[in-house]
Amino acid sequence: MKNAAQTPTTTSRPLLWNTHHDQPQSRRVEVIALLNRELADVLDLKLQAKQAHWNVKGAQFAALHELFDEVAAGADEIADELAERAVMLGGVARGTIQSVAAASRLATYPAEALASDEHIRALSGALARVAHSLRNAIAVATTQEDAGTADVLTQASRSVDKLLWQVEAHVALEPRSTEPVKSLT
Ligand SMILES: [Fe+2]
Numbered sequence: 001m002k003n004a005a006q007t008p009t010t011t012s013r014p015l016l017w018n019t020h021h022d023q024p025q026s027r028r029v030e031v032i033a034l035l036n037r038e039l040a041d042v043l044d045l046k047l048q049a050k051q052a053h054w055n056v057k058g059a060q061f062a063a064l065h066e067l068f069d070e071v072a073a074g075a076d077e078i079a080d081e082l083a084e085r086a087v088m089l090g091g092v093a094r095g096t097i098q099s100v101a102a103a104s105r106l107a108t109y110p111a112e113a114l115a116s117d118e119h120i121r122a123l124s125g126a127l128a129r130v131a132h133s134l135r136n137a138i139a140v141a142t143t144q145e146d147a148g149t150a151d152v153l154t155q156a157s158r159s160v161d162k163l164l165w166q167v168e169a170h171v172a173l174e175p176r177s178t179e180p181v182k183s184l185t
Contacts, residue, residue, distance in 0.1 A: 015091070015092050016028065016029065016032075016090040016091060017087075017090045017091075017092075018090070019088075019089075019090040021088065021089060021090060023089065023146060025090075027144050027145070027146060028089040028090055028091065029091075030140075030144055031086075031089060031140075031141060031144055031146050031149050032086045032089050032090070032091030032092075034137055034140055034141065034149075035082050035083075035085055035086040035089075035091070035093075035137075035149065036086055036091070036093065036094045036099075036103070037103060037105075037133075037137075038082050038130075038133060038134060038137050038153070038156070039079055039082045039083055039086070039093060039094065039095060039100075040094070040099065040100045040102075040103035040104045040105075041104055041105055041106055041129070041130050041133055042075050042078050042079045042082060042130060042156070043075070043079050043095060043100045043104075044100055044104035044106045044126075045071075045075045045106065045126050045127065045130050046072050046075035046076050046079060047072075047109075048106070048109040048122070048123060048126050049068050049069070049071035049072035049075060049123060050068075050069075050072045051109055051111070051113075052064070052068040052071075052113070052119040052122070052123050053065055053068035053069045053071075053072060055113065055114060055119070056068060056114070056115075056116055056119045057114045057115065057116070058115055058116035059116075060116045060170065061116075063170070064116055064119065064120070064170065067166060067167065067170075068119065068123065070163070070166075071123065071127070071163050071166075071167065074159055074160075074163050075163075077159070078156040078159055078160070079095070081152050081155070081156065082152065082153075082156065083095055085148070085149055085152045089149075105129070105133065106126050106129055106130070107122075107125060107126070107129070109122055109126070110122055116170070117171060120167055120168070120170050120171050121171075123167050124164060124167050124168050127160055127163055127164040127167060128164055130160050131157060131160045131161055131164055134153055134156050134157040134160060135157055137153045138150050138153045138154055138157060141153055
């Protein structure tokens with residue numbers, strides 16, 4: 001009979017499937033963990049966008065209802081790429097709601113938000129956080145010399161930057177820099 005003490009119970013242990021993929025195992029373990037961290041954030045982002053899509057109210061309802069659904073669809077596509085890249089490398093994609101809730105680094109979405117500007121502010125913050133994290137992840141994948149993963153992350157980064165622009169374009173933000181605008185003449 002198997003000793004219960006020998007039965008692996010942890011879910012954080014890196015689990016690699018046999019594969020002919022040629023990148024060294026140590027590199028793949030690092031990159032799979034990186035991809036799963038991004039995956040958790042992006043799946044959280046998807047649900048936050050759906051929360052906004054369902055609950056937004058106000059004069060801009062039609063446009064924002066549609067835009068927030070586009071953000072959710074965009075996040076869903078990115079999540080698929082990240083998850084499948086992790087599995088290609090021999091890993092396990094950690095996409096259960098429990099894994100996402102435990103691993104996401106996004107701020108908790110304001111569940112009572114109703115007005116357009118509340119949703120725009122909250123979703124912009126989530127998108128900016130994901131965009132920042134993806135940029136750091138590109139740098140890590142590049143350092144690991146995994147050009148394929150860096151490419152997946154770069155495409156994801158460009159998509160999130162675009163979604164952030166589209167959401168932020170619905171409000172006039174305060175300038176973030178206090179530096180005077182340089183003259184073009
Ligand atoms: Fe819908």
